[in-house]
Amino acid sequence: MIAEKMKNMVANSSAIRAMFEEGNRLAKIYGAENVYDFSLGNPNVPAPEAVKKAIAKLIEEEDPVALHGYTNSNCGYADVREAVASSLNERFGTRFEGKNIVMTVGAAGGLNVILKSLINPKDEVIAFAPYFGEYRSYTDNYDGVLVEISPNTADFQPKLDEFEQKITPKTKAVIVNTPNNPTGVVYSEETIQKMAAILEAKQKEYGTDIFLISDEPYRELVYDGAEVPYLTKYYDNTIVGYSYSKSLSLPGERIGYLVIPDEAADSEQLLAAANVATRILGFVNAPTLQQKIVAKCLNEKTDVSYYNRNREALYQGLKECGFECIKPEGAFYLFVKSPTADEKEFCAAAKKYNLLIVPGSSFACPGYVRLAYCVSYETIINSLPKFRELAKEYF
């Protein structure tokens, strides 16, 4: 009775979400402190105090009709868009204006808006495994075809030779996610330069426009001084999708933006399409109070040291148990090699110890598992004896 397309999706409903719901179920049985839920990227660091202050100030000082009303443009408040553009320009030496910014319902909303704006049925969208599994659904929403580049398990930088081979005249977009979910890897400047050169050459060869969509909710979550190149500076047809979910710990509030630079092909038409797509997909506009909040908190930072402490503790702890994992430079995930080929079996074994981890096949990379360490430090420390017991089953 439900739509055919949805039948499969309901059947394979996100393993990540299922795990998250399972975590809540187990917490009710065993107590939350005895469940080690590494399943979802739901930050455990509270939003900066400035967010609370911004809300208190906004409700005191702003006219509620304007504060909670429709925005003049579906792309968001003009002043918010300008503030976001200025902040990016200061940080990255770009030259965006308010008109280049489309406020969105999180990065997920932004990706849907840009794919709706760009994709014709059967157009190809390239993603590098391992990738956030939702990219497949978002592409499918517009009848596009997701083309996968196989994972480079040596260092999880993208396989650029395979990438070059898989670009076709039907390639309309390439999604990159750096710092990466699920690996925590940051794509190096060299990687980005090579990728841009390949795209330029292929655009020329085919006479097409290929859009590089940078999904970057983890931009600010980097460790050990890692630098995350700002991609619009390397390739003209770059669209940036951003979310404040992680940087301001507001994942439930659904607030982010797209950047559509003037340098992108037919940028005016693309901005107009993004405006219409925001409306007709049912977003209408990004939540207005949240738009005003983030505009007041553009210089706020989340507590990266909190995540870094978790990263060090979990990484060292797992290594000591005998697990294999590359040390992530960003985001808040560890991507750990499963000690058995069938990582779903490993996840099931982990669950016996109330350890909730997500199979890599959810990210098109079987044989690995993802651990989200955006949990309390206590959870990390208390989980380590459980991981040691789990390890004993394998090593």
Added chain:
Amino acid sequence: MIAEKMKNMVANSSAIRAMFEEGNRLAKIYGAENVYDFSLGNPNVPAPEAVKKAIAKLIEEEDPVALHGYTNSNCGYADVREAVASSLNERFGTRFEGKNIVMTVGAAGGLNVILKSLINPKDEVIAFAPYFGEYRSYTDNYDGVLVEISPNTADFQPKLDEFEQKITPKTKAVIVNTPNNPTGVVYSEETIQKMAAILEAKQKEYGTDIFLISDEPYRELVYDGAEVPYLTKYYDNTIVGYSYSKSLSLPGERIGYLVIPDEAADSEQLLAAANVATRILGFVNAPTLQQKIVAKCLNEKTDVSYYNRNREALYQGLKECGFECIKPEGAFYLFVKSPTADEKEFCAAAKKYNLLIVPGSSFACPGYVRLAYCVSYETIINSLPKFRELAKEYF
């Protein structure tokens, strides 16, 4: 370069929105007080004071990690869903539970979620003209076909004979909107009973399920004691889409819900599909702070007397000018007969007097214009001399 589907949509981008943006442009030139913008359903009544109090309380008392975090289910907070269900049960004698409620990004988000959940390509969705033009876009998002029932300009109740004739084995959904945008008409209980009987008979005839989707953001905005039947009580396959945009004056905040009753066919599967659709369309969940706010304000009411005063003044004023219009029983729109067949010409003439009104062709009902009277009373009163001047061009 943009998607083919979007080219048309960008070209025909919502006349309502264009008018709204035009209003802002004119306000800059002539001063806001000299522009009479009846173009958009953006309430001029502020959110109830209780909304502000709820926000202040929530940011003081709730853990920000939970308040701004992802909800356990994509359908929303369990406590919020239960509170919404209880409130509906109290008001309408229904028997919903929390699981029947899906919190959505406004009614527009909810309609997209349910259409994504239901519609296969070429499935038919029926709407009664005049209807909110976005229904066509929402249906098209899922490659459905919008089937239009022509307007009954005598009283703007739906034409049920034509409806019966146009139901086919491909009919998957019927959208009704009562109180109606753009006419302000409330569908009578008799209308609803007849409509339900037709649907029951056609379901039986074709062996199909046909879903009645009740889009009802204006439910509480009724005048002269009009009653709005609660549709789930008349027909099992009813889905309700609601928004707090008008009842709590929160249109920019994007908060509403769907009701998927147990009585609906395969309701469990449909709820699972709505959960997945919420995620993959990029909504992920309805904004969390807003979920908590509305749960605290379920008994709040907007100032209907404010809209009623506007309704009376504008209706009487226009009648005195010689314009024809049926008196609306709900919502905050007047649907006025254009004094010339080409109502776009009439709208252009009105603009010379800084009167911004929307052509009926945006609602599949040419020859009429829509005036949104959710403006200040002053705007109404000051606009009347302009309408008198405009009328002189025709009568």
